[in-house]
Amino acid sequence: MNTSRSSLKDVAARAGVSTATASKALNGRSDVSEATRRKVHAAAQDLDFVPNELARSIAVRQTGTLGLLTHDLEGRFSLPILMGAEDAAGAGQMSVFLCDSRGDAIREQHHLKALASRRIDGLIVVGGDTDPRKSLGRNLGIPIVYAYAPSTDESDMSVIPDNYQGGRDVTTHLLATGRSKIAHITGVDYYSAAQDRAQGVADVLDAQGLSLVGSKVFFGEWSEQWGRTAAHALVDKHPEVDAIIAGSDMIARGVLDALRERGVDVPGKVAVTGYDNWQPLIAGARPSLTSVDMNFELVGRRAAEKLMGAIAGTVEPGIERLRSTLVQRGSTEIKF
């Protein structure tokens, strides 16, 4: 029935000490006798004392709060990134609060103002897509780390998944399973994520003296429909294909669909890989889909770590690319 509105003064009074002593006792300072400490803690307990962080923040000029401003409409990456950030921050006793700009500049300004006036200690900005985004500059007066989408300003701190490496890994894996006639169906060509992954694929093939089936990357859109369309066209013109690297799980689902309709065995005749390792899509795939996990939690964790480092004074500018992980499943198994 307590409304947790008791203050340090109340605690001090109940413990029969001054507020100064109570404060020290509660904060675990050394210069307090064991007896006093116990009395104060008991009093705090009795009164259901919840320290007022606002008052503390204003006194020490730090809030112990990180902001996470996201532009992600679906929460597909921002939630995992938030979790990772919370993990890293939780260890340092900080809290992370998320707000969503919906990719809208007005809302972004609104939230920045709200966060600034609440004196957060640092900010993580999560992009709506993988493309570099305009820097927020330094006017906020607090350190900023860009996650998922890097800042265009190289002197800012950015943490993003390594799409190039992801493209490489998936290709290397396919070669290792004995495939060599590999095609690449992916999303919109002006997305840097699509470009980077494609580059990774190309470089690995090049190194083996191989080239893509169809001699080019099939750019299109990030949809199942495109995956189906492209896959149909592909098997028509290049029946020799023995592996298809899809630029996303969504596209991969379309590819799988098309191949099943054509009676093409996966992975017997053709191996298929996705990208995102997104459970809702992965779970229902037939066969289960090999995919690349961008480790968003790790991205969030590193972003928070860098941010806390910067708050403590150590700025590490530039883009940090985090390793993605290939998750191997049925769609790329070797058949005997």
Next chain:
Amino acid sequence: MNTSRSSLKDVAARAGVSTATASKALNGRSDVSEATRRKVHAAAQDLDFVPNELARSIAVRQTGTLGLLTHDLEGRFSLPILMGAEDAAGAGQMSVFLCDSRGDAIREQHHLKALASRRIDGLIVVGGDTDPRKSLGRNLGIPIVYAYAPSTDESDMSVIPDNYQGGRDVTTHLLATGRSKIAHITGVDYYSAAQDRAQGVADVLDAQGLSLVGSKVFFGEWSEQWGRTAAHALVDKHPEVDAIIAGSDMIARGVLDALRERGVDVPGKVAVTGYDNWQPLIAGARPSLTSVDMNFELVGRRAAEKLMGAIAGTVEPGIERLRSTLVQRGSTEIKF
């Protein structure tokens, strides 16, 4: 280059007035001359003054901040709910911050403590699934609204989608398109969402003197795989079926898959409906999928409204069920 660390005192000094007057001017109080107001605003502008909300909060004993504690792992409902809440709150100049407990009791406690010590004015609790959840009680000392999943305590305030009505609407729609041999394939039987939707379906059929094909609801799990399995079994045993109501879009996708494999025309022979209206799944469905949208943004908006009402003193206890919307697409079209 400003670090936005100027205070009201600085502004007042620069404008040549007292802090009290500066405060009044900035807050648009009436008892300030137009000239003074302008001077103060100019000074604030010059200094890039960002008011310290912490100080304000501590003085007025209100933070203008709402917490949104979610248990949703994927962000599928919590993000839309957050957006709705932000819309409602934004109108009232409040901010909403989200934190994620990942369905973990320890984290929940941790966040509750963090939010309480930051003295948020109210809290929205978003459940991880639709089942009623244990009340947090009244010990937090601030009003709480439960969203998506209601509280078990009827004296708490809850805002949830009306699953029963959704089930009714979808059934009514199918009857209107001339279907009468309707089957229902849904998820886990102990989920109240599954139960409520099924009840809605049953009641509408009853009223028409009809009953479900197979004479029962096919409960299973929330997966594409289950949708496929169940649909296969269904057309085997009950080839007369002319409509399948799926309990989720995921299940619906499985159903569509199975029907296509069987060469059953959708919607020509059988109509299919989903539930969730979840874009990632809806977008790739063939044919496009009729589904029920639970209007999460609206849920968030109402939750925030109720919360703000409660903060202002008007508590409306009980469960408020918000209307869901049927979104009609190709999978239920009438064929001639």
Next chain:
DNA sequence: GTGAAAGCGCTAACAA
């Protein structure tokens, strides 16, 4: 080891 006093940035009476 403890407490009085000042101060963090702001608002709110109440005078002037």
Next chain:
DNA sequence: TTGTTAGCGCTTTCAC
């Protein structure tokens, strides 16, 4: 209309 004075709840010197 404006300024003075007290706080809000906490931390932090610095004497005691």
